[in-house]
Structure formats: structure tokens, C-alpha cells
Amino acid sequence: MTDRWQYLLVMAACLLVTMPLEFLGARVYRHPVRLARAVLPVAAGFLLWDAVAIAARVWMFNPRYVTGIELAFGVPLEELVFFLVVPACALLTYGCVEALLRRARRSGQPSGGGAR
Template identity: 40%
Template sequence: MWQYTYLAINFFTIIICFIFSFHPKIKFNKHFKAFLLASVIVAVFFIAWDIWFTANGVWWFNDKYLIGVRYIGLPIEELLFFICIPFSCVFTYFCLDKFFKLDWKPSIEKVFIIISVIACFVLALIFKDKIYSFVTFLTTAISLVLLYFVLKVKWIGKASFIYLVLMPGFLAVNGILTGTGLESPIVNYNPKDVIGFRILTIPIEDTVYGYEMILWNLFFFHKFKRHEQN
């Protein structure tokens, strides 16, 4: 039964959100197309990143917890990860944004973005010899600059708060993937490619990686959702 572990993580991450998508007061199911288009576009980049890191031994997967089906060098469960995790995050964002006013004041949001960009650039420079750390911090800094200053999105502060709200779920899911409660991790990291600071068993880089991935999912979701309404 252990071979279904990663598959089960994906399933239980998405199933409750999927069921409530059809609730008459939420109606997220009307935006399934917008979500799928968004998640596929974002997944292309992150899967390419995943393939390269896997091929170069930055991280690898424990076959004990996999059903054994691989495609383009990755377990099928890892590919599903890029649909299941964004779905639960975008759904949560959609619900909280629908029922609560969570927008930040523009001045506060701008300060937050500037501080975050500087922090990510500095960390990328400090840990330039750690490939996962370097790439994660650098691309997150670039993403924030593109989204806020170039693409002019006005919801990053709100999305950041909701990501923080989602953190317990993130810690639970990513904790299991990285070995919390298991005999050995599902996803293993090369110690020379990460800072080494962990939350439970989770490399700190994973929190930033997830943040960047969700921001881009939200960007394209907003874009395609607007097209649905035209």
C-alpha cells in the first residue's frame, strides 16, 4: 500500500476543494476551464524546472511511495502535484476573496513587494552556490518585479496573506513529502544544493517555490477568468 502514498496526498489535497467547488454559493466549477488553462501554462515552466533538477540530482523520488509510472522523467504523481496543489490554493483564494475584503492599501503592498524583492535578490546572491536556493530566490524576485511593476497586478498582498493562511496545509502536505511521519522522505534533496534550514522536514526553499508557483497560477487564472466574463 505504500506505493499509493504520493497519489493519496494529491487526492486528499484536492478532493474537499473539488466537492465544494459545486456549492451554489461558491460556483467555482464555472471557472474550471480558466483554472486548467492557467495551471497548464504555469506547470510547463515548473515541470521543466523539475525535470532539470531531477536529472541533475538536486532532488529525487523514493520509489517505495510511487506507483511506478513515469513520464518525461518524472513520476506521474509529481505531474499531478502541479494541478492538485494549485487547485486547492486557487480555490481557497477564490473563496476568501469572494466572502471577505482582504485587499491591502496600495502603499503597504508596494513596501511589502519592494522588501520581498530585495530580500530574495540578497538571498540569491548569498546562496549562489546552492542551486535550488539560488534559482528559487532569484526567480521569485524576478516574478514579483514582473507581476507588480510590469504587469501591474494589485492583488499580491492579498494573495500573500492567503498563502500564509494556507501554510498549515502546506506544512502538512509538504511535510509528508519530505519525510514527516514516514520512514523515509518521498522527495529527497541533495544537501549541497539547499541552505539546510528546514521547517520540520521541509527545506525553507520549498515555501518560496510554492509561493512563486501560486502567484503565477493566480495571475493566469485572473486573466482567463476575465475572458470568461467578456
């Protein structure tokens, strides 16, 4: 029974592990429109790709590891979740590293404006 939820549980774990990065300076969830503009077009492209591959029987999903909820063209719900969660987690990671590097550069500079 748990197997059917495995895919979604892994996606939830990805969100839980990266969520604290928002508080370390990632600022991804604070800008939902920007997040949507970055993630949704790419997710749509990959969902279309998946739909074509599924229809051509080139790509399939083991029913043991998915809930059985399907979107249009036989794409499992888990694929949509994957295409939304993984890029969001990547943006959180990138945003956090960028913020930490920015802070490190600021703290490493001499006070008083430096040499002229």
C-alpha cells in the same frame, strides 16, 4: 503496498477537502478554461525544472512512495498530479475566501444606498 500510493492519496485528499469550497462561491471548476490558463503554464515550468533537476541528479523521488509511472525525462506521474492539484486547491481556497468576504461586505452595508 499502500506506500506506493501515498503521494496520489494525499493529492486525492487535497481535492476532497477543498471540493466543497466550489459550492461556497469559489467558482473554479465552473470555469475550466480559466483554471487551465492559470495552472498549466506554471505546471509546465515546474515540470521542466523537475526534469532538469532529475537529469542532473540534484532531485529524486523515493521509489517507495511513488507508483513507478514516469513521464518524459524520469518525472514521476505524481509530480504532474501535484502541479495540477495544489494550484487548483489554492485557487479554490482563494476564490471561496473572496466570495465570502464579498458577501460579508454586501450584508454589512446599510440598505437604501448609504449616505450621500
